[in-house]
Amino acid sequence: MTVRKRWSAALVTGATDGIGRAVAHRLAGMVDTLLVHGRGARSVMDLAAALAPAHPGTTIIPLKADLCSMAEIHYMINRVCTAVDQLDIVVNNAGTAGIYPRTVTRDGNEATLQVNYLAPVMITAGLFDLLCLAEHGRVVNVTCDSYRNAKLRWHDLSLEQRYHPMTAYAQSKLAVVLHTQGLADRLSASSCDAVCVNPGNADTKLHRRAFGWHAESVTGAVDNVLYAITAPLDGTGFYFNRKELTTPAVELFRPHVQRHLDRVTAGLLSTRLPWLERVHVHLPRSTAS
Ligand SMILES: NC(=O)c1ccc[n+]([C@@H]2O[C@H](COP(=O)([O-])OP(=O)(O)OC[C@H]3O[C@@H](n4cnc5c(N)ncnc54)[C@H](OP(=O)(O)O)[C@@H]3O)[C@@H](O)[C@H]2O)c1
Numbered sequence: 672m673t674v675r676k677r678w679s680a681a682l683v684t685g686a687t688d689g690i691g692r693a694v695a696h697r698l699a700g701m702v703d704t705l706l707v708h709g710r711g712a713r714s715v716m717d718l719a720a721a722l723a724p725a726h727p728g729t730t731i732i733p734l735k736a737d738l739c740s741m742a743e744i745h746y747m748i749n750r751v752c753t754a755v756d757q758l759d760i761v762v763n764n765a766g767t768a769g770i771y772p773r774t775v776t777r778d779g780n781e782a783t784l785q786v787n788y789l790a791p792v793m794i795t796a797g798l799f800d801l802l803c804l805a806e807h808g809r810v811v812n813v814t815c816d817s818y819r820n821a822k823l824r825w826h827d828l829s830l831e832q833r834y835h836p837m838t839a840y841a842q843s844k845l846a847v848v849l850h851t852q853g854l855a856d857r858l859s860a861s862s863c864d865a866v867c868v869n870p871g872n873a874d875t876k877l878h879r880r881a882f883g884w885h886a887e888s889v890t891g892a893v894d895n896v897l898y899a900i901t902a903p904l905d906g907t908g909f910y911f912n913r914k915e916l917t918t919p920a921v922e923l924f925r926p927h928v929q930r931h932l933d934r935v936t937a938g939l940l941s942t943r944l945p946w947l948e949r950v951h952v953h954l955p956r957s958t959a960s
Contacts, residue, residue, distance in 0.1 A: 678759035679805065680704040682751060684738075684794065685765025687714040689875030690813070693893040694762060698900070699726040704755055708734045708747065708765065738765055738790035739776045741940075748797030757804040760900055763791030763847075764813040768881035769836025780939060781829035783836070787843035792850055792936055792944070795865075799945040808863035810854065811899050816869045816912065818845035823923070828935065840881060846932065848910065848919060853929035855909035857946040868899035868911040 681702045685691040687709035695707050699722050707722070709715030712735045719733040732754050736747035751758070767786045774782040780789055795802075795810050802808030821841035824830060830839055851867040858864055870892035872878060874885050891913075899911040908918040918924075937944050 678702045680706065680755040680758050680801075681760035681762070682706040682708065682734075682758060682794075682798070683762045683764055684708040684791070685710075687711070687718050689877060690870055690873055690889050690892045690896060691762070691764040692718065693889050694764065694896050695722065696725075697893060697897055698760075698762075699729050699731065702729060702759070704730045704732060706732045706734055706751055706754065708736060710737050710765075711735065738786040739774075739782055741776075741778045741785075741793065744790055744793050745797070748794065751798055752801065755801065758798055758801040758808060759805040760809050760811065761795060761798055761802065762811045762813065762896065762900065763794060764811075764896070765790070766813065766815075766877060767840075768877045769838070769840035771836045773830065773834040773839075775829070779829075781831075781834075781839060783839035784828060784830075784843050784846070787840070788846040788850070789936070789939055791847065793940050793942065795854070796940070796942055796944055796946075802863050803861070806862065809900065810851075810863070810865040811896065812847050812851045812865070812867040813896060814847045814851075814867045814869055814910075815840070815844045817841045818848050819919075819921070821845040823849075823932070825931070825935070828939075837881070845923070846936075849923060849929060849932055850936065852909055852918075852924055853933060854946055856929075864904055864909075866899050866904070866909050866911060868896055869913060870895045871913045 681698055683691055683695045686695040686707035699705050707718055715733040715735050719731045722731045734747045734750055736743040770782045776782050776785050791812055818841055848867055851865050854865040872886035873889040873892035878886050895913045898914045908916045910917050910919050933944055
């Protein structure tokens with residue numbers, strides 16, 4: 672990806688706190704339109720009000736959606752589709768520590784799985800056409816290296832039988848990594864790409880809830896996410912472990928496992944995953960006649 676000084680439009684989810692909030696502040700000066708998502712109407716309006724005066728050249732669009740609600744996610748997707756005609760960057764950053772006690776959303780999914788995995792896949796699916804219309808669209812899924820300790824409980828993804836918040840968190844992040852690899856493969860011949868990033872430890876609400884101790888400030892993690900947004904890909908991987916581009920060497924990362932995850936995910940979301948059916952190859956204006 673060519674590093675550009677200014678993009679047309681970008682979306683950051685979970686922009687009201689922690690890493691996402693700082694990423695939104697950094698990106699605001701680099702895009703014409705910045706869409707910032709938050710769970711609460713008040714918090715996302717406050718964020719927009721804080722960003723706008725510092726970036727008069729950027730249109731800030733606040734979006735409210737509780738990712739525990741697929742109805743709210745669909746509403747947000749529709750709002751994005753009416754607000755912009757292309758999207759250069761989608762940063763699926765919103766995330767929760769494993770929720771305790773185990774909670775099931777109105778959509779019937781274990782809540783950690785829905786917020787951390789199903790929601791970003793739905794958002795990417797709903798905005799896929801807009802990404803394909805950008806000169807070079809990129810999906811950045813924020814994950815966590817705790818995925819290394821996880822396995823996917825195929826027969827019990829919602830962990831009804833044996834629940835632990837850390838298991839739920841790690842499984843959701845493994846699903847993100849596996850999904851991103853499949854998406855990156857599918858997009859390899861297109862004008863879009865997909866990466867995930869482990870930002871590293873940062874002292875946030877999520878970190879304190881998940882691990883119970885204070886980490887370093889968010890600055891390094893934000894740099895790592897910004898790097899994942901802007902860094903060129905050289906074909907050696909799709910996973911930024913902080914700033915190191917790698918391909919995770921996990922036995923699970925095999926095509927038939929990805930296909931299975933796609934099928935299960937499409938079923939849970941009751942939707943088709945557009946990248947499995949078609950990939951638009953968009954020619955930059957300079958080369959299109
Ligand atoms: N901090 C770390 O050490 C660390 C390490 C590895 C990976 N990560 C990843 O980094 C990402 C950002 O986390 P963070 O550490 O910055 O945590 P954070 O400060 O708790 O921020 C999380 C963001 O996600 C939003 N969110 C949570 N649940 C939501 C829901 N149901 N609906 C809508 N939005 C929701 C939060 O909104 P509210 O403000 O309303 O809660 C907040 O804006 C996550 O994906 C996390 O897994 C973090």
